Amino acid sequence: MSFEDSDKAKGYWNENLKLVIKLLVIWAFVSFGCGILLVDILNEFSFMGFKLGFWFAQQGSIYVFLILIFVYVKKSNTLDKKYGVDE
Template sequence: MKEENARAYWAANVRLILTYIAIWFVVSYGFGILLVDVLNHIEFFGFKLGFWFAQQGSIYAFLVLIVMYAVSMNKLDRKFDVHEE
């Protein structure tokens, strides 16, 4: 892999990681702590939404982000031709 291509690959990888970390932060800290009082006015499966995000929603979101990251990295690997067969 050429150095220029390697730098572009690494930059895209870091950008992808930062995007997913930002989403995780908003879901876990924002919805579970900062906006809990606002979200508690909405019911979700019989629970207050703010409580649900604080207890379970952020965990589910984290698991979904892991899968999305794996899929995104596979696409990125194919784009830069560093994928495994």
């Protein structure tokens, strides 16, 4: 990957870092927040026969993580095209 100048490289990595941080915050909220901190509140609801807090702790955070991977790939490809470093 080569950039025309260092300003474009810095802009690219700044946007990429912001994207990664946003996605990690979402994942942390779902896995830690919904699976541990908010489990008592979420357990008042059912999802597919399981308490919702339990479901987030066991399955939900994994599904969200997989979705976030696909979101990162799509956003990263868009970012690469924006800065002219796509394949």
